[in-house]
Amino acid sequence: MALDPASSRLLIARLARDYLARHRRGIALAVVCTLALAGLTALYPIVIQQGFDRFSAGDTSIAWLIPPVIIVVTCLKALAQYGQAVAVQAVVLRVIEGIQGDLFRALTRADLASVTRDAPARHASRFTVDASAIREALTKSINGAADVLTVVGLIASMVWLDWQMSLIAAVLYPIAIVPILKLGKRIRRASGGMQERMGQTAAELTESFGAARVVRAYRLEAQEEARAGRTFAQLREALFGIARTRASLDPMLEALGGIAVAGVLAFVGWRVAQGQGTVGEFTGFVAALLIASRPVRALGSLNAALQEGLAGLSRVFAVMDTPRRVLDAPGAQPLPAGRGRVEFAEVGFHYEGTAEAALEGLSFVAEPGETVALVGPSGAGKSTALALVPRLHDATAGAVRMDGADLRGVTLASLRDAIAYVGQDAVMFDDTVFANIACGRPGATQAQVEDAARAAAAHDFIAALPQGYATPLGPAGGRLSGGQKQRVALARALLRDPRVLLLDEATSALDAENEALVQAALARLRQGRTTLVIAHRLATVREADRIVVMQAGRAVEQGSHAALMAEDGLYARLVRTQFGAPEPEKVA
Known part of the structure; x- marks a missing residue:
């Protein structure tokens, strides 16, 4: 998506204010080296002109100094060039490091719903693909300042050598500005699609490699190869479109440079026929014109890189600026002292973008030290209810309370410090x-x-x-x-x-031997703590002080295992449906 000039200026201003301003010393060093590089480059044509004219005039007393001067100027220019390159990269890489750090901080502190909206590989691409585009744009922009100064210095040399010949280059080069700007807009539009395509490619590859067992077990190799082939083809087309547009810049500038040199030669020929000018002036001018061709071409490609970088910067800042919904309320207080009493009071919850309620009027209490099991069919809202306790989401109706305090009114840090979570898939770093x-x-x-x-x-x-x-x-x-x-x-x-322990099917993926070990550890872990558990293992449910049977986001039954079996309601039906007996080993 193309950005309007005002948006581009805001992006650049924010980049300068929030990131470049931190590195004033590095930028100052780069500026000093840049000025030295531009000045020494501009000296070349004048040194050449002086050398030719001195030799042509037979002034050998000074002419022999020209070669050593050229060597000194070349060495000093090389030193300035090295210093400028190192200083620029030091600043650019630190800026990129700062952007990546802020982006990671924004994602790790963002609402869970915001993070899970995109595949992990898409988030990762912002740290690689977008960061690379920003780095290239920033590098070329800073180097562009050096190129501008170099061109200005060379123009001054050309004017000093022959102002009339300078007019020819002055007329031709500005003609290139219009197509360069038009190509830049096309590149920015294509860059947005290309970055999205690269993120999608990374997401699909991650998904395919993560499903390696299923792919082999179901002999899906050919299907996955075909899908990957289509993805690679689409990525190639996106990249080729940008490459083709960018490839047109250098030939266009090269052609304009050739026209400028040809025009200068024609003009010089006419002047020589008129008996005007010197060989040194002509040689020095042509040298200045040829030396200027490289920085002019670099400035021509600068706009293309800048458009890609601005597109990447826009996406990165959009993630950073995504507002958080789950955060400390104004005047939030630490979680009050207590033993972990958890209360769901007429709790309702809707996921963003869905009309159907995930929870509706859910009410139950887990007293301090109790183990409360949430059971029910798939989609009943068990995991959603569990996610409300550490405020991974906030209830949209009713209230979840811990030790008498509405969780939305306590600080996130104090709440989450009081909770431990163990899920079915143990997360290891x-x-x-x-x-x-x-x-x-x-x-x-x-x-x-x-x-x-x-x-x-x-x-x-x-x-x-x-x-x-x-x-x-x-x-x-x-x-x-x-x-x-x-x-x-x-x-x-x-x-x-923790004060409160959350267990989400913590033993459902284990074999009998490991389950016995984990169950023993869980028994020690639950002692003296309020525990909310989602479990399909009857052993865990039997030991629960209370079982909350959920259906369509509501608590339809509550009680002990024996009491619920005696009621012969949903819980008893689930048991019989799954196991065909009143005393099964598992429940749904």
Whole structure:
């Protein structure tokens, strides 16, 4: 999507204010090197002119100094060029680092609904594809300032050498401005589609690799290859469209440069026929014209890179500026002291963009130290209800309270510090075992981590790892089995010592042996804590102090396992439907 000039100016102003302004010293160094580079480049034509004219006039007393002067000017220019390149990259890379940091901070603190709206690979592309476009645009923009100064210096040299010949170049080069601006607009429009296409490609590849087991088991290799082929073809077309547009810039400027040189030569020929001008002036002028061709071509391609960078910057800032809905209310207070009494009072919730309520009039109480199990058919709203406790979403009706306080009126930090969560898929970070457990309580000691691991029946297998607690687990905890990862997750929750424990089918993916170990750890973890659990295992449900049976977002039954079976309602029907017996091992 093309941006209007006013939006472009706002983006550039924000970039300068929020990021470039932090690096004034680096920018000052780049400016000094740039001025030196431009001045030394502008000296070249004059040195050449002086050399030819001195030799032509037979003034050998000074002419022999010209070669050493050229060497000195060249060395100084090389030094300035190196300093400018290093200074520019130092500033640009620090700016990109700052943008990436702010973008990551915005995403990690954004509402869960905002983050899950896009695939993880699409978010990742903003740190790579968009950041690369911004980096190139920023680099070329700063270098463009050097090119402008260089061209200005060379124009001054040309005017000093021969102002009449300078008029020819002055007339021809501005002609290129109109097509350059038009091409820039086309590139910006194409860049938006290309960046979106790259994000979609990354998302599809991540999805395909993540489903490697299913792809092989169902022999979907050919289907996935065909899908990937179509994606690559669409990406190629998007990239080729931009490449074709950008490729037209240099030939156009090259042609204009050739026309300018030809015009100068024709004019010089006429002047020589008239007996005007010197060989040195002509040689120096042509040298200045040829030297100017590189920075002029660079300035021509600057607009294209700038358009791509602005498109990327617009997408990045749009993520940063997405307003949060789940945040501390004005005057929010810390969670009051208590033992973890959780109350759902006529709670309703709608997911954004959906008309049907996920929860409607949900009411139940979990008293301090109680274990309350949420059961019901798929889509009943169990996971949604659980997500409201740590305020991953906010209730749209009614209230969720903890120890008497409406959760929307307490600080997020104090609320989430009082809660631990263990899900079906134990989340492991690509870090050591110690770090994966210690994130439950930042600053925990080695002894505290080991005590938590022992309580979670994890210490023995951790100690047997090659480096014990210092063993890196790899991406997604690949070094551990499912049961081991679940016990590490339980150790993390134990270390947190929460007031309220949330368990979302924490044992449903485990075999019998691992389930027994995890159940024992869960029993220790639940002691003295209020626990809300979504479970399909009857062992967990039997032990619950209260079972809340949900249907269509409502609590339709509540009570113990025996009481609910005696009522012969939905809970009893679910049990009989799944197992065909009144005393099954599992419930839905």
